[in-house]
Amino acid sequence: MTSRSKEKIAFAILTLTTILVTMPVILIVATIVKQGIGAINIEFLTTFPRNGMREGGIYPAIFGTLCLVAGAVVFAVPLGVGAAIYLNEYAGENLLTRLIRLAIINLAGVPSVVYGLFGMGLFVIFLNFGASILAGSLTLAVMNLPVIITASKEALSAVPQPFREVSLSLGASRWQTVRHIVLPNAVPGILTGIILEVSRAAGETAPILFTVAAFYLPGLPSSVFNQVMALPMHLFAISTQIPNISLETRYGTALVLLGLVFLVNSFAIVMRAILRRRRKW
Amino acid sequence: MHQRSRFDSVREFIVEKTVLLSGLASIVFVLLIFVFLLKEGLRTFGIVSLEDFLLGRKWYPISSPPKFGILPLIGGTLAVTVGATLLSVPFGIASAFYIAEVAGPRMKEMLKTGIELLAAIPSVVIGFLGMVIVAPFIGDLFDLPTGQTALSGAVMLSLMAMPTIVSIAEDAITAIPGKYREAALALGATRWEYICRIAVRAAAPGIVAAVMLGIGRVIGETMAVMMITGNSAQIPHSLLQPVRTMTATIAAEMGETVPGGDHYAALFAIGLVLFVITFFVNLVADVFLHKDRGTVQ
């Protein structure tokens, strides 16, 4: 066999595998949309579940997820962006920097359920927040810190070094340089990281299992010390805990969750594309 | 020589310390996770020895007296991990080569977006689909009493490990200096020969890291395995048996425990084991990731 025809066969196999790898995304989305779209209506999105969650809507779960995501963003973004600024703009190449980097890698690898344990031990019990929006948001925030740090750091380091030199050469201080030159040019990249965090936080179940999520609540939370329902938790509950629930309701819930996550993700993808096109340097 | 205003110097000082603290937060959190796992979990080893805990064959946490042997859970995690790795590694790496070396720019962008979306699907959604579609299918296929088996878990988890493996391996392949490729093609090699003889070797450390991180992802995955693998805490002898992983055990049983009780402590001890395992997996991955590339003879 000639090396050309060998190449043809090999590339055909590679193409086939790649199709196999990417097919599931399409299948998953198609299945969920097809099976779940029938359940989606205004009532489903805006009312409380009824009759042991077999009927009615999923409004409190949607609301709870939005609360948790907002809380996670509030806690994780300042800390994550601050850490990225430190690593990219202030830190020298020393032991401390290496330790921080190691810690971030480690945080990114800790299993989500271990975050659940940590959040329960620290926020729920030790700090006595109870199972609450506060405890859940904090747990999600810690878990998503590496995402924000990594994305922000990448965005900061994409700002060309000479800009910093010019600013400093004009007598600006380091913080002025970061504030007026580096950050404005890194904002789109940082936002992309935040959006990715949002989408991850919205879909996570294990970290909120013991820190916030309720199986069923008759009302909306009135403070950050209340429990809430959450979409992924709700999907888990109606899939595994409640018999005789219609498949369409379950698919509908999955569709809402997936739709939310994908919507947020496509923001990030579109934003990055625009950013790449607009960049001048 | 004139100085800046006092206000400016104070502001610089405050900013510098604030960002330093944000940087230190990561270290603090890792330590806190470790400390709280120890604080709540260490007590377990007053009830069972470390050896009986890790190698005990019986996990009966609510019988009296309770038995806290996590070997069946380790076995469950191992079965699912090995299965998922065997499925996702060859496919993932092949796709990485396709995306990096074969696909045109448009195709590349589409595939990468697809992989990114796959990564974004929440694990509970994967678990749900595994439960209603894949598990029954596997049950029918192998004529099993239940399709909720290690294999069903492995299939779904391989999907979840895929994005990690593909994107990191693809980065490693793309990072190979262009001169190797040009030299190989100039010498008359086909692109396939370049991939086989040069790219595979040059990207090897990155590919190893990709596999390690994929494995780390699988070991830590919770919701999907809990929903698909049948939740039976027995040492598996084949992939077609129901299993229960360490992560699923924590998630499934924590709700029934009394904070501070023995069962509660034992679940934290499992968390500690998971923490240590993933720590090393990620550490090894990082070492490979930062290995100098381009050591091709």
Add this chain to the structure above:
Amino acid sequence: MVDERRTHTDYKFVIRDLTLFYGEKRILNSLDLSVRRNEILGIIGPANSGKSTFLRTLNRMIDLTPLVRAEGEALLDGVNVLGNVDVHFLRRRVGIVFALPLPLPLSIFDNVAYGPRRHRSVQRGELPDLVERSLQAAFLWDEVKDRLHEPAMNLSGGQQQRLCIARTLAVQPEVILFDEPCSGLDPISTARVEDAMRVLKEQYTLILVTNLVAQASRVSDRTAFFLSGDLVEVDETEQMFRKPSDQRTDDYIAGRFG
């Protein structure tokens, strides 16, 4: 090298026994050199003769390069800038124009206003006036006065470099360092930058590092010749180009090496 007929106050910069290291390697050996007020001092020499690093030492831009270290003294109006000084304030007094035009990703106006805004050195209302004067001094005003709020990146290379000069001027420095400012420019743009320099020396002290021997002969009052980390000689430009006192200078100027 210090000219004994002049008094101390005639010098803006007095550099004594300055040695620069890159890691363990010496890149400049025990240099003595003084810069007069309101002169253009040209510095010529082949690549890697230490002239750029020397220039960056004078406003401590070398602080940004981890491996570079300086020993000795560089006195600006009698104060050693290598000692414990506020580097941000030093850089306001000693501005620099880099080899490649580097506009910040801002509008033309905001580029020029960048320094004064950070230093709050002028009232808000006076800013447009300062920007106009700076652009005029850099011979750029007429070309950009109708599009001050366009991105600076849209300017041509030569215009960008004059914008960088205007940006440095707006900080109202006392000394301006030019680090091969015309290396990326065409002859016409180069001529315009040189015109600007000749006018600027009325008000400022200029140090011009250049890889173009002819440029030094055209604009500088005095010229120093650096070779592999040593100052070979420094003299009035006319004198140096007519009859250099060192054979190596003669060879370099005549283009026999470098």
